[in-house]
Amino acid sequence: MRHSLILAAGLAVLALSFAAPASADLKPTKRVEPQYPPEAARAGTQGFVEVEFTVDPAGKVASVSVVNAKPARVFEQSAVRAVKQWEFAPGGGKGKVRLDFSL
Numbered sequence: 001m002r003h004s005l006i007l008a009a010g011l012a013v014l015a016l017s018f019a020a021p022a023s024a025d026l027k028p029t030k031r032v033e034p035q036y037p038p039e040a041a042r043a044g045t046q047g048f049v050e051v052e053f054t055v056d057p058a059g060k061v062a063s064v065s066v067v068n069a070k071p072a073r074v075f076e077q078s079a080v081r082a083v084k085q086w087e088f089a090p091g092g093g094k095g096k097v098r099l100d101f102s103l
Helices: 002-016 038-043 076-083
Strands: 028-030 047-055 061-070 093-101
Touching: 047 076, 061 076, 076 093
Parallel strands: none
Antiparallel strands: 047 061, 047 093
């Protein structure tokens, strides 16, 4: 039960921590929240991941790269997996976002 409450609280805070893409030209149409890694939730680990991404002319995310992450190798996979599912209005471009993982 405690684990479920911690995970739910973490996801609630995570949902509020999304920043808008750095490019004003990108208009989000679909955002997928990253999943809080269960081992990080159990350990009480918090942190962030900054990613840069490229959006193709159809509005799909074509590539994602991690720019910075604290702590390293904890949240990157979850952040990249989520951002790859984002969609934007047609037009393409580049963006940068910081995803905070907080309990």
